[in-house]
Amino acid sequence: MIPCERTSGKRQGLGKLTKEGNALLRYLWTEATMHAVEKDEELKRFYRRKLVQKGMGKAKIAAARKLGIRLWIMMRDQLITKSSVAADSCGRRGKPNRGCLTSTVVLRSSDRVN
Numbered sequence: 001m002i003p004c005e006r007t008s009g010k011r012q013g014l015g016k017l018t019k020e021g022n023a024l025l026r027y028l029w030t031e032a033t034m035h036a037v038e039k040d041e042e043l044k045r046f047y048r049r050k051l052v053q054k055g056m057g058k059a060k061i062a063a064a065r066k067l068g069i070r071l072w073i074m075m076r077d078q079l080i081t082k083s084s085v086a087a088d089s090c091g092r093r094g095k096p097n098r099g100c101l102t103s104t105v106v107l108r109s110s111d112r113v114n
Contacts, residue, residue, distance in 0.1 A: 004016050004017070004018050016061075016065075017061055017064070017065055029064050029068070030060050030061070030064050032067075033060060033063045033064040033067050034060065034063075036063075036067055037063055043063060043066065043067065046062070046063060046066060047059055047060075047062075047063045050062045050063065
């Protein structure tokens, strides 16, 4: 997922997502986005609005871009760290399945609610 860029002097403008890059990664990203759309009400409303306005293909990519921006902001603000991605016991009787990884959000101590 590579954004189009228009840069002039100190101004940087990121535009639509281009078709450059790994096609498999783009496919997996849109599949993950569709699962996120089912779980997140705000993203679901955004997707449905774009679906009516632009059609299915553009709505998927718009939602994927929005999800990518959210993840980038979380990484920038250090809400996601390498240590927060850990093996999850998603198998039976506490035994993890192969390749079963989940990412959890780790809040800094200043962000925690008392």
